[in-house]
Amino acid sequence: MYEIGSLIIIGVVAQWIAWRLRVPAILPLILAGILIGPGWELYTGHRLLSPRFDSDAGTGLFPGNLLYSFVSLSIGLILFEGGLTLKLKEIRGLADSILRLTTYGALTTTVIAGLAAHYVLGLNWQIAFLFSTLIVVTGPTVIAPIMRQINVKRQVATVLKWESIVIDPLGAFLAVLFYNFILAYYDPQATVYNSLIKFLQSGLVGIGLGFVLGRLLFILISRLYIPKFLLNIVTLGFVVGAFLLSDAIAHESGLLTTVVMGAYLANREVPYLHDILDFKESLTLLLISLLFILLSANMTVEQIRLVLNQESLVVFLIVVFLARPLGVFWSLRTSELGWRDKAFISWVGPRGIVAAGVASLFGIELAEEGITHAEYITPLVFLIVLGTVLLNATLAGFLARKLKVSLPKGSGVVIFGASEGARQLAHSLVESGRDVTLVTGNRAERDIAQEQHLTTIQVQFNSDLLDSKLDLTDIGYVLALTGNDEDNFYLLNNYRSREGIRGAYRLVTRKEIQAQRFGPEALFGHYVSYLLFNRAARNFGTVNAIQLLDPDELPNLIAQLREERAIPLYLRCTEHGDITFIPAGDRPLSVSPGDTLYYIGEPLPSVNRSAARQLARPVEA
Secondary structure (H helix, E strand, O other), X not given: OHHHHHHXXXXXXXXXXXHHHOOOOHHHHXXXXXXXXXXXXXXXXXXXXXXXXXXXXXXXXXXXXXXXXXXXXXXXXXXXXXXXXXXXXXXXOOHHHHHHHHHHHHHHHHHXXXXXXXXXXXXXXXXXXHHHHHOOOOOHHHHHHHHHXXXXXXXXXXXXXXXXXXXXXXXXXXXXXXXXXXXXXXXXXXXHHXXXXXXXXXXXXXXXXXXXXXXXXXXXXXXXXXXXXXXXXXXXXXXXXXXXXXXXXXXXXXXXXXHHHHHHHHOOXXXXXXXXXXXXHHHHHHHHHHHHHHHHHOOOHHHHHXXXXXXXXXXXXXXXXXXXXXXXXXXXXXXXXXXXXXXXXXXXXXXXXXXXHHHHHHHHHHHHOOOOOHXXXXXXXXXXXXXXXXXXXXXXXXXXXXXXXXXXXXXXXXXXXXXXXXXXXXXXXXXXXXXXXXXXXXXXXXXXXXXXXXEEEEOOOOXXXXXXXXXXXXXXXXXXXXXXXXXXXXXXXXXOOOOOOOEEEEOOOHHHHHHOOOOOOEEOOOOOOHHHHHHHHHHHOEEEEEEEOOHHHHHHHHXXXXXXXXXXXXXXXXXXXXXXXXXXXXXXXXXXXXOEEEEEOOOOXXXXXXXXXXXXXXXXX
Protein backbone atom coordinates (compact mmCIF):
# COMPACT_ATOMS: atom_id res chain seq x y z
CA MET A 1 0.00 0.00 0.00
CA TYR A 2 2.76 2.44 0.95
CA GLU A 3 4.69 1.73 -2.24
CA ILE A 4 1.66 2.35 -4.48
CA GLY A 5 0.71 5.52 -2.62
CA SER A 6 4.27 6.83 -2.72
CA LEU A 7 4.45 6.05 -6.44
CA ILE A 8 1.43 8.24 -7.15
CA ILE A 9 2.73 11.07 -4.94
CA ILE A 10 6.18 10.98 -6.57
CA GLY A 11 4.54 11.07 -10.02
CA VAL A 12 2.42 14.10 -9.12
CA VAL A 13 5.40 15.95 -7.66
CA ALA A 14 7.50 15.16 -10.75
CA GLN A 15 4.74 16.48 -13.03
CA TRP A 16 4.56 19.69 -10.98
CA ILE A 17 8.34 20.12 -11.12
CA ALA A 18 8.22 19.67 -14.90
CA TRP A 19 5.55 22.36 -15.14
CA ARG A 20 7.55 24.76 -13.01
CA LEU A 21 10.78 24.16 -14.95
CA ARG A 22 8.94 24.12 -18.33
CA VAL A 23 10.45 20.78 -19.34
CA PRO A 24 8.75 17.56 -20.51
CA ALA A 25 7.62 15.53 -17.49
CA ILE A 26 9.54 12.50 -18.71
CA LEU A 27 12.81 14.00 -17.40
CA PRO A 28 11.92 14.30 -13.69
CA LEU A 29 9.89 11.07 -13.88
CA ILE A 30 12.78 8.96 -15.18
CA LEU A 31 15.24 10.60 -12.81
CA ALA A 32 12.88 9.91 -9.89
CA GLY A 33 12.59 6.26 -10.93
CA ILE A 34 16.36 5.86 -11.21
CA LEU A 35 16.84 7.54 -7.84
CA ILE A 36 14.45 5.26 -5.92
CA GLY A 37 15.54 2.16 -7.83
CA PRO A 38 19.11 1.54 -9.02
CA GLY A 39 20.37 4.86 -7.62
CA TRP A 40 19.33 4.04 -4.06
CA GLU A 41 20.61 0.48 -4.50
CA LEU A 42 24.02 1.77 -5.55
CA TYR A 43 24.51 3.68 -2.29
CA THR A 44 22.61 1.57 0.25
CA GLY A 45 22.50 -1.91 -1.22
CA HIS A 46 18.71 -2.06 -1.43
CA ARG A 47 15.91 -0.39 -3.38
CA LEU A 48 13.16 1.92 -2.19
CA LEU A 49 10.95 0.47 -4.96
CA SER A 50 11.07 -2.90 -6.73
CA PRO A 51 8.57 -3.01 -9.62
CA ARG A 52 8.94 -6.80 -10.09
CA PHE A 53 8.16 -9.05 -7.15
CA ASP A 54 11.16 -10.83 -5.68
CA SER A 55 9.98 -14.03 -3.94
CA ASP A 56 13.29 -14.43 -2.07
CA ALA A 57 13.25 -10.92 -0.61
CA GLY A 58 9.46 -10.76 -0.36
CA THR A 59 9.39 -7.27 -1.92
CA GLY A 60 8.02 -5.84 -5.16
CA LEU A 61 4.73 -4.84 -6.75
CA PHE A 62 4.11 -7.09 -9.77
CA PRO A 63 4.60 -10.86 -9.56
CA GLY A 64 5.41 -12.89 -12.66
CA ASN A 65 4.60 -11.13 -15.94
CA LEU A 66 2.05 -8.73 -14.44
CA LEU A 67 4.42 -5.79 -14.97
CA TYR A 68 4.43 -6.64 -18.69
CA SER A 69 0.61 -6.77 -18.71
CA PHE A 70 0.26 -3.48 -16.80
CA VAL A 71 2.66 -1.68 -19.13
CA SER A 72 0.98 -3.04 -22.28
CA LEU A 73 -2.52 -2.11 -21.14
CA SER A 74 -1.42 1.34 -19.97
CA ILE A 75 0.25 2.07 -23.31
CA GLY A 76 -2.96 0.98 -25.05
CA LEU A 77 -4.97 3.52 -23.04
CA ILE A 78 -2.39 6.23 -23.72
CA LEU A 79 -2.55 5.55 -27.45
CA PHE A 80 -6.36 5.64 -27.38
CA GLU A 81 -6.18 9.15 -25.94
CA GLY A 82 -3.67 10.06 -28.65
CA GLY A 83 -5.98 8.66 -31.30
CA LEU A 84 -8.79 10.93 -30.06
CA THR A 85 -6.73 13.92 -31.26
CA LEU A 86 -6.17 12.57 -34.80
CA LYS A 87 -8.60 14.57 -36.93
CA LEU A 88 -8.25 13.84 -40.63
CA LYS A 89 -9.08 17.43 -41.59
CA GLU A 90 -5.79 18.49 -39.99
CA ILE A 91 -3.67 16.62 -42.52
CA ARG A 92 -5.22 17.76 -45.78
CA GLY A 93 -2.18 18.40 -47.95
CA LEU A 94 0.13 16.76 -45.39
CA ALA A 95 -1.02 13.12 -45.56
CA ASP A 96 1.71 12.14 -48.03
CA SER A 97 4.40 13.73 -45.85
CA ILE A 98 3.17 11.91 -42.74
CA LEU A 99 2.96 8.59 -44.60
CA ARG A 100 6.49 8.95 -45.93
CA LEU A 101 7.83 10.02 -42.55
CA THR A 102 6.33 6.98 -40.83
CA THR A 103 7.62 4.58 -43.49
CA TYR A 104 10.75 5.82 -45.26
CA GLY A 105 11.82 7.83 -42.23
CA ALA A 106 11.33 4.87 -39.89
CA LEU A 107 13.19 2.58 -42.29
CA THR A 108 16.15 4.98 -42.45
CA THR A 109 16.38 5.20 -38.66
CA THR A 110 16.10 1.42 -38.33
CA VAL A 111 18.93 0.72 -40.76
CA ILE A 112 21.38 3.40 -39.56
CA ALA A 113 20.78 2.83 -35.84
CA GLY A 114 21.02 -0.94 -36.28
CA LEU A 115 24.33 -0.67 -38.11
CA ALA A 116 25.65 1.73 -35.46
CA ALA A 117 24.65 -0.58 -32.59
CA HIS A 118 26.32 -3.53 -34.31
CA TYR A 119 29.57 -1.94 -35.44
CA VAL A 120 30.09 0.60 -32.65
CA LEU A 121 28.82 -1.32 -29.62
CA GLY A 122 29.50 -4.78 -31.00
CA LEU A 123 25.94 -6.07 -30.43
CA ASN A 124 24.87 -9.10 -32.46
CA TRP A 125 22.71 -8.38 -35.48
CA GLN A 126 19.47 -9.54 -33.87
CA ILE A 127 19.74 -7.34 -30.75
CA ALA A 128 21.16 -4.40 -32.73
CA PHE A 129 18.13 -4.26 -35.03
CA LEU A 130 15.68 -4.88 -32.21
CA PHE A 131 17.17 -1.78 -30.58
CA SER A 132 16.86 0.21 -33.80
CA THR A 133 13.20 -0.73 -34.28
CA LEU A 134 12.42 0.37 -30.72
CA ILE A 135 13.81 3.88 -31.22
CA VAL A 136 11.98 4.72 -34.46
CA VAL A 137 8.98 5.85 -32.39
CA THR A 138 8.68 9.48 -31.36
CA GLY A 139 6.62 10.10 -28.26
CA PRO A 140 3.37 12.12 -28.39
CA THR A 141 3.55 12.46 -24.61
CA VAL A 142 6.82 14.36 -25.06
CA ILE A 143 6.20 16.19 -28.34
CA ALA A 144 2.88 17.71 -27.21
CA PRO A 145 4.40 19.66 -24.27
CA ILE A 146 7.27 20.86 -26.46
CA MET A 147 4.85 22.09 -29.13
CA ARG A 148 2.75 23.89 -26.51
CA GLN A 149 5.82 25.73 -25.27
CA ILE A 150 7.23 26.94 -28.59
CA ASN A 151 4.11 27.26 -30.78
CA VAL A 152 5.43 26.40 -34.25
CA LYS A 153 3.68 26.71 -37.58
CA ARG A 154 0.53 24.64 -38.03
CA GLN A 155 1.96 22.41 -40.79
CA VAL A 156 5.07 21.56 -38.78
CA ALA A 157 3.14 20.90 -35.55
CA THR A 158 0.61 18.73 -37.40
CA VAL A 159 3.30 16.60 -39.05
CA LEU A 160 5.09 16.07 -35.73
CA LYS A 161 1.91 15.23 -33.83
CA TRP A 162 0.60 12.76 -36.42
CA GLU A 163 3.99 11.14 -36.87
CA SER A 164 4.35 10.61 -33.12
CA ILE A 165 0.92 9.01 -32.69
CA VAL A 166 0.87 6.93 -35.88
CA ILE A 167 4.45 5.67 -35.53
CA ASP A 168 3.91 4.46 -31.95
CA PRO A 169 1.82 1.35 -32.75
CA LEU A 170 3.67 0.80 -36.04
CA GLY A 171 7.03 0.97 -34.27
CA ALA A 172 5.78 -1.35 -31.56
CA PHE A 173 4.63 -3.78 -34.27
CA LEU A 174 8.00 -3.60 -35.98
CA ALA A 175 9.72 -4.30 -32.66
CA VAL A 176 7.38 -7.25 -32.06
CA LEU A 177 8.27 -8.60 -35.51
CA PHE A 178 12.01 -8.48 -34.76
CA TYR A 179 11.38 -9.87 -31.30
CA ASN A 180 9.59 -12.88 -32.81
CA PHE A 181 12.34 -13.27 -35.38
CA ILE A 182 14.91 -13.41 -32.58
CA LEU A 183 12.90 -16.09 -30.78
CA ALA A 184 12.56 -18.00 -34.04
CA TYR A 185 16.30 -17.73 -34.63
CA TYR A 186 17.14 -19.22 -31.25
CA ASP A 187 14.22 -21.66 -31.02
CA PRO A 188 14.54 -24.64 -33.38
CA GLN A 189 10.79 -25.29 -33.17
CA ALA A 190 9.85 -21.79 -34.40
CA THR A 191 10.15 -20.46 -37.95
CA VAL A 192 10.53 -17.01 -39.46
CA TYR A 193 7.48 -17.72 -41.65
CA ASN A 194 5.30 -18.24 -38.58
CA SER A 195 6.61 -15.02 -37.05
CA LEU A 196 5.72 -13.08 -40.21
CA ILE A 197 2.23 -14.60 -40.32
CA LYS A 198 1.65 -13.62 -36.69
CA PHE A 199 2.80 -10.09 -37.47
CA LEU A 200 0.40 -9.71 -40.41
CA GLN A 201 -2.41 -11.25 -38.39
CA SER A 202 -1.84 -8.75 -35.58
CA GLY A 203 -1.96 -5.84 -38.02
CA LEU A 204 -5.19 -6.96 -39.70
CA VAL A 205 -6.89 -7.74 -36.40
CA GLY A 206 -5.78 -4.42 -34.89
CA ILE A 207 -7.11 -2.31 -37.77
CA GLY A 208 -10.30 -4.32 -38.37
CA LEU A 209 -11.28 -4.73 -34.75
CA GLY A 210 -10.40 -1.11 -33.97
CA PHE A 211 -12.74 0.10 -36.70
CA VAL A 212 -15.60 -2.23 -35.73
CA LEU A 213 -15.40 -1.55 -32.00
CA GLY A 214 -14.89 2.18 -32.61
CA ARG A 215 -18.08 2.16 -34.66
CA LEU A 216 -19.92 0.25 -31.93
CA LEU A 217 -18.78 2.67 -29.23
CA PHE A 218 -19.84 5.60 -31.42
CA ILE A 219 -23.33 4.11 -31.81
CA LEU A 220 -23.65 3.53 -28.06
CA ILE A 221 -22.64 7.12 -27.27
CA SER A 222 -24.49 8.93 -30.09
CA ARG A 223 -27.77 7.07 -29.47
CA LEU A 224 -27.52 7.89 -25.76
CA TYR A 225 -27.44 4.26 -24.62
CA ILE A 226 -24.87 5.41 -22.07
CA PRO A 227 -25.93 8.05 -19.51
CA LYS A 228 -23.64 11.05 -19.32
CA PHE A 229 -22.59 10.38 -15.71
CA LEU A 230 -21.33 6.91 -16.75
CA LEU A 231 -19.82 8.00 -20.06
CA ASN A 232 -16.18 8.24 -19.00
CA ILE A 233 -16.08 5.07 -16.96
CA VAL A 234 -17.97 3.03 -19.60
CA THR A 235 -15.62 4.33 -22.31
CA LEU A 236 -12.65 3.31 -20.18
CA GLY A 237 -14.07 -0.17 -19.66
CA PHE A 238 -14.89 -0.46 -23.37
CA VAL A 239 -11.33 0.44 -24.39
CA VAL A 240 -9.84 -1.99 -21.88
CA GLY A 241 -12.17 -4.72 -23.14
CA ALA A 242 -11.25 -3.95 -26.76
CA PHE A 243 -7.54 -4.16 -25.93
CA LEU A 244 -7.95 -7.51 -24.17
CA LEU A 245 -10.15 -8.97 -26.92
CA SER A 246 -7.76 -7.89 -29.65
CA ASP A 247 -4.74 -9.24 -27.79
CA ALA A 248 -6.54 -12.54 -27.19
CA ILE A 249 -7.22 -12.91 -30.92
CA ALA A 250 -3.77 -11.80 -32.12
CA HIS A 251 -0.83 -11.20 -29.78
CA GLU A 252 0.31 -7.55 -29.53
CA SER A 253 -2.56 -6.24 -31.70
CA GLY A 254 -4.21 -4.30 -28.86
CA LEU A 255 -2.10 -1.17 -29.33
CA LEU A 256 -3.22 -0.72 -32.93
CA THR A 257 -6.84 -1.46 -31.99
CA THR A 258 -6.94 1.35 -29.42
CA VAL A 259 -5.36 3.89 -31.78
CA VAL A 260 -7.83 3.06 -34.56
CA MET A 261 -10.75 3.29 -32.11
CA GLY A 262 -9.62 6.71 -30.90
CA ALA A 263 -9.04 8.02 -34.42
CA TYR A 264 -12.48 6.76 -35.54
CA LEU A 265 -14.22 8.62 -32.71
CA ALA A 266 -12.14 11.75 -33.32
CA ASN A 267 -13.48 12.01 -36.86
CA ARG A 268 -17.16 11.57 -36.00
CA GLU A 269 -19.64 13.94 -34.38
CA VAL A 270 -19.55 12.26 -30.97
CA PRO A 271 -21.66 13.84 -28.21
CA TYR A 272 -19.62 14.89 -25.16
CA LEU A 273 -16.34 13.95 -26.89
CA HIS A 274 -14.73 16.90 -25.11
CA ASP A 275 -15.64 15.39 -21.73
CA ILE A 276 -14.22 12.00 -22.74
CA LEU A 277 -11.00 13.63 -23.92
CA ASP A 278 -10.60 15.59 -20.68
CA PHE A 279 -11.01 12.40 -18.64
CA LYS A 280 -8.60 10.46 -20.83
CA GLU A 281 -6.00 13.23 -20.63
CA SER A 282 -6.08 13.10 -16.83
CA LEU A 283 -5.88 9.29 -16.85
CA THR A 284 -3.03 9.39 -19.36
CA LEU A 285 -1.13 11.84 -17.18
CA LEU A 286 -1.38 9.46 -14.24
CA LEU A 287 -0.43 6.38 -16.27
CA ILE A 288 2.58 8.09 -17.83
CA SER A 289 3.78 9.11 -14.37
CA LEU A 290 3.46 5.57 -13.04
CA LEU A 291 5.02 3.92 -16.09
CA PHE A 292 8.14 6.02 -16.35
CA ILE A 293 8.88 5.69 -12.64
CA LEU A 294 8.26 1.94 -12.66
CA LEU A 295 10.29 1.24 -15.79
CA SER A 296 13.28 3.36 -14.80
CA ALA A 297 13.19 1.94 -11.26
CA ASN A 298 13.19 -1.56 -12.75
CA MET A 299 16.65 -1.11 -14.28
CA THR A 300 19.69 -2.46 -12.47
CA VAL A 301 22.98 -0.78 -11.63
CA GLU A 302 24.74 -3.20 -13.99
CA GLN A 303 22.48 -2.19 -16.90
CA ILE A 304 23.19 1.50 -16.37
CA ARG A 305 26.94 0.88 -16.26
CA LEU A 306 26.71 -0.91 -19.62
CA VAL A 307 25.91 2.37 -21.42
CA LEU A 308 28.15 4.74 -19.45
CA ASN A 309 30.88 4.66 -22.06
CA GLN A 310 32.11 6.43 -25.17
CA GLU A 311 30.67 3.86 -27.58
CA SER A 312 27.12 4.38 -26.33
CA LEU A 313 27.55 8.15 -26.72
CA VAL A 314 28.66 7.66 -30.33
CA VAL A 315 25.53 5.58 -31.04
CA PHE A 316 23.39 8.31 -29.48
CA LEU A 317 25.02 11.00 -31.64
CA ILE A 318 24.54 8.89 -34.78
CA VAL A 319 20.83 8.43 -33.99
CA VAL A 320 20.25 12.14 -33.32
CA PHE A 321 22.51 13.83 -35.86
CA LEU A 322 22.57 11.31 -38.71
CA ALA A 323 19.68 8.84 -38.68
CA ARG A 324 16.87 11.29 -37.86
CA PRO A 325 17.92 14.11 -40.26
CA LEU A 326 18.57 11.68 -43.12
CA GLY A 327 15.22 9.99 -42.55
CA VAL A 328 13.34 13.30 -42.48
CA PHE A 329 14.99 14.91 -45.51
CA TRP A 330 14.73 11.72 -47.57
CA SER A 331 11.09 11.05 -46.74
CA LEU A 332 10.05 14.71 -47.17
CA ARG A 333 12.11 15.42 -50.29
CA THR A 334 8.95 15.84 -52.43
CA SER A 335 7.00 17.70 -49.75
CA GLU A 336 5.98 21.36 -50.05
CA LEU A 337 7.50 21.99 -46.64
CA GLY A 338 10.51 24.30 -46.78
CA TRP A 339 14.02 23.32 -45.76
CA ARG A 340 13.62 25.22 -42.50
CA ASP A 341 10.53 23.16 -41.66
CA LYS A 342 12.34 19.92 -42.49
CA ALA A 343 15.38 20.93 -40.46
CA PHE A 344 13.21 21.60 -37.42
CA ILE A 345 11.29 18.32 -37.83
CA SER A 346 14.59 16.46 -38.11
CA TRP A 347 15.65 17.93 -34.76
CA VAL A 348 12.41 17.21 -32.88
CA GLY A 349 12.39 13.44 -32.45
CA PRO A 350 12.09 12.71 -28.73
CA ARG A 351 11.38 9.10 -27.81
CA GLY A 352 8.64 8.42 -25.29
CA ILE A 353 6.75 5.84 -23.29
CA VAL A 354 6.26 3.27 -26.06
CA ALA A 355 10.00 2.99 -26.71
CA ALA A 356 10.79 2.80 -22.99
CA GLY A 357 7.95 0.42 -22.16
CA VAL A 358 8.42 -2.08 -24.97
CA ALA A 359 12.20 -2.02 -24.51
CA SER A 360 11.85 -2.86 -20.82
CA LEU A 361 9.50 -5.72 -21.54
CA PHE A 362 11.55 -7.24 -24.34
CA GLY A 363 14.79 -6.74 -22.44
CA ILE A 364 13.41 -8.68 -19.48
CA GLU A 365 12.04 -11.55 -21.56
CA LEU A 366 15.08 -11.92 -23.81
CA ALA A 367 17.45 -11.82 -20.83
CA GLU A 368 15.44 -14.59 -19.18
CA GLU A 369 15.74 -16.58 -22.42
CA GLY A 370 19.53 -16.21 -22.18
CA ILE A 371 19.85 -14.26 -25.45
CA THR A 372 23.31 -12.71 -25.85
CA HIS A 373 23.48 -8.91 -25.39
CA ALA A 374 19.80 -8.70 -24.36
CA GLU A 375 20.87 -6.81 -21.23
CA TYR A 376 21.79 -3.82 -23.44
CA ILE A 377 18.26 -3.24 -24.78
CA THR A 378 16.65 -1.47 -21.83
CA PRO A 379 19.48 0.89 -20.75
CA LEU A 380 20.42 1.76 -24.33
CA VAL A 381 16.85 2.72 -25.23
CA PHE A 382 16.55 4.72 -22.00
CA LEU A 383 19.74 6.56 -22.95
CA ILE A 384 18.15 7.55 -26.29
CA VAL A 385 14.90 8.54 -24.54
CA LEU A 386 16.58 10.71 -21.92
CA GLY A 387 19.07 12.25 -24.33
CA THR A 388 16.58 13.16 -27.06
CA VAL A 389 14.09 14.59 -24.60
CA LEU A 390 16.76 16.66 -22.87
CA LEU A 391 18.11 18.06 -26.14
CA ASN A 392 14.66 18.77 -27.59
CA ALA A 393 13.31 20.36 -24.43
CA THR A 394 16.28 22.71 -24.07
CA LEU A 395 17.03 23.63 -27.70
CA ALA A 396 13.79 23.22 -29.68
CA GLY A 397 12.57 26.73 -28.88
CA PHE A 398 15.92 28.30 -29.79
CA LEU A 399 16.09 26.40 -33.09
CA ALA A 400 12.47 27.22 -33.92
CA ARG A 401 13.25 30.92 -33.63
CA LYS A 402 16.50 30.64 -35.58
CA LEU A 403 14.84 28.61 -38.33
CA LYS A 404 11.83 30.98 -38.29
CA VAL A 405 9.25 28.24 -37.89
CA SER A 406 7.84 29.53 -34.59
CA LEU A 407 4.84 31.81 -34.21
CA PRO A 408 4.05 34.29 -31.45
CA LYS A 409 1.99 32.99 -28.56
CA GLY A 410 -1.71 33.37 -29.15
CA SER A 411 -1.47 33.31 -32.95
CA GLY A 412 -4.60 31.28 -33.71
CA VAL A 413 -7.69 32.96 -35.14
CA VAL A 414 -11.40 32.26 -34.63
CA ILE A 415 -13.69 33.75 -37.27
CA PHE A 416 -17.41 33.86 -36.53
CA GLY A 417 -19.20 33.58 -39.84
CA ALA A 418 -18.22 31.50 -42.85
CA SER A 419 -19.37 33.65 -45.74
CA GLU A 420 -17.31 34.01 -48.90
CA GLY A 421 -15.32 36.92 -47.54
CA ALA A 422 -14.62 35.12 -44.26
CA ARG A 423 -13.47 32.03 -46.17
CA GLN A 424 -11.07 34.03 -48.34
CA LEU A 425 -9.62 35.70 -45.26
CA ALA A 426 -9.31 32.29 -43.56
CA HIS A 427 -7.45 30.82 -46.55
CA SER A 428 -5.02 33.73 -46.51
CA LEU A 429 -4.38 33.39 -42.77
CA VAL A 430 -3.80 29.63 -43.12
CA GLU A 431 -1.30 30.34 -45.91
CA SER A 432 0.43 32.70 -43.47
CA GLY A 433 0.83 29.81 -41.03
CA ARG A 434 -2.11 30.55 -38.75
CA ASP A 435 -4.49 28.03 -37.18
CA VAL A 436 -7.94 29.27 -38.21
CA THR A 437 -11.33 28.02 -37.05
CA LEU A 438 -14.56 29.18 -38.68
CA VAL A 439 -17.72 29.12 -36.58
CA THR A 440 -21.13 29.33 -38.26
CA GLY A 441 -24.71 28.45 -37.54
CA ASN A 442 -25.39 27.94 -41.25
CA ARG A 443 -25.06 24.36 -42.45
CA ALA A 444 -24.60 25.34 -46.11
CA GLU A 445 -21.73 27.68 -45.19
CA ARG A 446 -20.19 24.93 -43.06
CA ASP A 447 -20.33 22.41 -45.92
CA ILE A 448 -18.71 24.84 -48.37
CA ALA A 449 -15.97 25.74 -45.90
CA GLN A 450 -15.22 22.10 -45.14
CA GLU A 451 -15.09 21.30 -48.87
CA GLN A 452 -12.42 24.00 -49.07
CA HIS A 453 -10.48 22.21 -46.29
CA LEU A 454 -11.10 24.87 -43.64
CA THR A 455 -11.60 23.89 -40.01
CA THR A 456 -15.25 24.68 -39.38
CA ILE A 457 -17.68 24.27 -36.48
CA GLN A 458 -21.45 24.49 -36.92
CA VAL A 459 -23.16 25.81 -33.80
CA GLN A 460 -25.54 28.63 -32.99
CA PHE A 461 -23.75 31.64 -31.53
CA ASN A 462 -26.07 31.90 -28.52
CA SER A 463 -25.98 28.16 -27.81
CA ASP A 464 -24.67 26.69 -24.59
CA LEU A 465 -22.69 24.24 -26.76
CA LEU A 466 -20.52 27.01 -28.25
CA ASP A 467 -17.90 27.03 -25.50
CA SER A 468 -17.72 23.24 -25.34
CA LYS A 469 -17.17 22.92 -29.10
CA LEU A 470 -14.78 25.83 -29.47
CA ASP A 471 -11.19 25.16 -28.39
CA LEU A 472 -9.55 28.47 -27.43
CA THR A 473 -6.12 26.93 -26.85
CA ASP A 474 -3.55 29.34 -28.32
CA ILE A 475 -6.29 31.50 -29.87
CA GLY A 476 -5.16 35.12 -29.95
CA TYR A 477 -7.67 36.80 -32.24
CA VAL A 478 -11.46 36.74 -32.51
CA LEU A 479 -13.14 38.16 -35.62
CA ALA A 480 -16.92 38.63 -35.72
CA LEU A 481 -17.76 38.73 -39.44
CA THR A 482 -21.45 37.77 -39.38
CA GLY A 483 -24.23 39.67 -41.11
CA ASN A 484 -25.90 40.57 -37.83
CA ASP A 485 -24.52 43.58 -35.90
CA GLU A 486 -26.06 42.37 -32.64
CA ASP A 487 -24.39 38.97 -32.98
CA ASN A 488 -21.05 40.64 -33.68
CA PHE A 489 -21.25 42.80 -30.55
CA TYR A 490 -22.44 39.85 -28.47
CA LEU A 491 -19.54 37.66 -29.61
CA LEU A 492 -16.95 40.36 -28.96
CA ASN A 493 -18.30 41.03 -25.48
CA ASN A 494 -18.28 37.30 -24.76
CA TYR A 495 -14.71 36.57 -25.92
CA ARG A 496 -12.63 39.76 -25.75
CA SER A 497 -11.84 39.28 -22.05
CA ARG A 498 -10.97 35.58 -22.28
CA GLU A 499 -7.48 34.60 -21.24
CA GLY A 500 -4.98 34.73 -24.10
CA ILE A 501 -7.14 36.82 -26.46
CA ARG A 502 -4.91 39.54 -27.93
CA GLY A 503 -7.50 41.21 -30.12
CA ALA A 504 -11.25 41.04 -30.82
CA TYR A 505 -12.63 42.75 -33.95
CA ARG A 506 -15.83 43.03 -35.96
CA LEU A 507 -17.21 44.44 -39.18
CA VAL A 508 -18.37 48.03 -39.18
CA THR A 509 -22.05 48.71 -38.47
CA ARG A 510 -24.52 50.64 -40.62
CA LYS A 511 -24.59 53.47 -38.08
CA GLU A 512 -20.80 53.76 -38.13
CA ILE A 513 -20.78 53.98 -41.92
CA GLN A 514 -23.41 56.72 -41.85
CA ALA A 515 -21.64 58.72 -39.14
CA GLN A 516 -18.11 57.91 -40.41
CA ARG A 517 -17.06 57.33 -36.80
CA PHE A 518 -15.66 53.90 -36.01
CA GLY A 519 -14.96 52.00 -32.83
CA PRO A 520 -11.41 50.72 -32.22
CA GLU A 521 -12.53 47.14 -32.96
CA ALA A 522 -14.10 47.97 -36.37
CA LEU A 523 -12.31 46.36 -39.32
CA PHE A 524 -11.05 46.95 -42.85
CA GLY A 525 -12.49 50.24 -44.09
CA HIS A 526 -14.96 53.11 -43.90
CA TYR A 527 -17.47 51.36 -46.14
CA VAL A 528 -16.81 47.63 -45.58
CA SER A 529 -20.16 46.35 -44.41
CA TYR A 530 -21.04 42.67 -44.46
CA LEU A 531 -22.62 42.97 -47.92
CA LEU A 532 -19.72 44.88 -49.46
CA PHE A 533 -17.17 42.58 -47.84
CA ASN A 534 -18.70 39.52 -49.47
CA ARG A 535 -19.46 41.29 -52.75
CA ALA A 536 -15.78 42.19 -53.08
CA ALA A 537 -14.82 38.61 -52.29
CA ARG A 538 -17.12 37.34 -55.05
CA ASN A 539 -16.03 39.97 -57.58
CA PHE A 540 -12.27 39.75 -57.03
CA GLY A 541 -11.98 36.11 -55.92
CA THR A 542 -8.39 36.44 -54.72
CA VAL A 543 -6.31 37.67 -51.81
CA ASN A 544 -3.24 39.52 -53.05
CA ALA A 545 -0.21 40.77 -51.18
CA ILE A 546 2.16 43.74 -51.30
CA GLN A 547 5.55 43.73 -49.60
CA LEU A 548 6.43 47.06 -48.03
CA LEU A 549 9.92 48.38 -48.67
CA ASP A 550 9.22 51.83 -47.21
CA PRO A 551 7.00 51.71 -44.08
CA ASP A 552 5.98 55.35 -44.57
CA GLU A 553 4.19 54.32 -47.76
CA LEU A 554 1.60 52.20 -45.90
CA PRO A 555 -1.11 54.93 -45.48
CA ASN A 556 -0.86 55.76 -49.20
CA LEU A 557 -1.19 52.09 -50.17
CA ILE A 558 -4.25 51.59 -47.96
CA ALA A 559 -5.83 54.74 -49.38
CA GLN A 560 -5.08 53.57 -52.93
CA LEU A 561 -6.65 50.18 -52.23
CA ARG A 562 -9.80 51.77 -50.84
CA GLU A 563 -10.09 54.01 -53.90
CA GLU A 564 -10.04 50.86 -56.03
CA ARG A 565 -12.80 49.42 -53.77
CA ALA A 566 -10.37 46.70 -52.66
CA ILE A 567 -10.35 45.64 -48.99
CA PRO A 568 -7.10 45.75 -46.97
CA LEU A 569 -7.15 42.84 -44.52
CA TYR A 570 -4.03 42.58 -42.38
CA LEU A 571 -0.30 43.13 -42.08
CA ARG A 572 2.15 40.29 -41.47
CA CYS A 573 5.44 41.03 -39.77
CA THR A 574 8.28 39.38 -41.69
CA GLU A 575 10.64 39.20 -38.72
CA HIS A 576 8.31 37.81 -36.05
CA GLY A 577 5.41 36.43 -38.11
CA ASP A 578 2.88 38.42 -36.09
CA ILE A 579 -0.24 39.89 -37.71
CA THR A 580 -2.10 43.19 -37.36
CA PHE A 581 -5.63 43.56 -38.73
CA ILE A 582 -6.37 46.76 -40.63
CA PRO A 583 -8.78 48.99 -38.68
CA ALA A 584 -11.69 50.81 -40.26
CA GLY A 585 -10.55 54.12 -38.77
CA ASP A 586 -7.40 56.01 -39.61
CA ARG A 587 -5.30 54.68 -36.74
CA PRO A 588 -1.49 54.63 -37.17
CA LEU A 589 -0.03 51.15 -37.54
CA SER A 590 3.39 49.83 -36.58
CA VAL A 591 5.17 48.50 -39.66
CA SER A 592 8.75 47.58 -40.62
CA PRO A 593 10.55 47.17 -43.96
CA GLY A 594 9.71 43.80 -45.50
CA ASP A 595 6.29 43.44 -43.85
CA THR A 596 3.45 42.24 -46.09
CA LEU A 597 0.01 43.79 -46.60
CA TYR A 598 -2.76 41.36 -47.63
CA TYR A 599 -5.92 42.55 -49.34
CA ILE A 600 -8.95 41.35 -51.29
CA GLY A 601 -8.75 42.81 -54.76
CA GLU A 602 -6.87 42.90 -58.05
CA PRO A 603 -3.16 43.79 -58.15
CA LEU A 604 -2.75 47.55 -57.98
CA PRO A 605 -2.22 49.09 -61.43
CA SER A 606 0.58 51.32 -60.16
CA VAL A 607 2.85 50.77 -57.18
CA ASN A 608 5.85 52.88 -56.24
CA ARG A 609 8.55 50.24 -56.76
CA SER A 610 10.97 51.96 -54.43
CA ALA A 611 8.38 51.80 -51.63
CA ALA A 612 6.62 48.47 -52.21
CA ARG A 613 6.43 45.52 -54.57
CA GLN A 614 3.44 43.48 -55.61
CA LEU A 615 3.87 39.79 -54.73
CA ALA A 616 3.10 37.45 -57.59
CA ARG A 617 1.23 34.55 -56.00
CA PRO A 618 -2.31 35.30 -54.83
CA VAL A 619 -4.12 33.15 -52.30
CA GLU A 620 -6.95 31.38 -54.11
CA ALA A 621 -10.14 30.63 -52.20
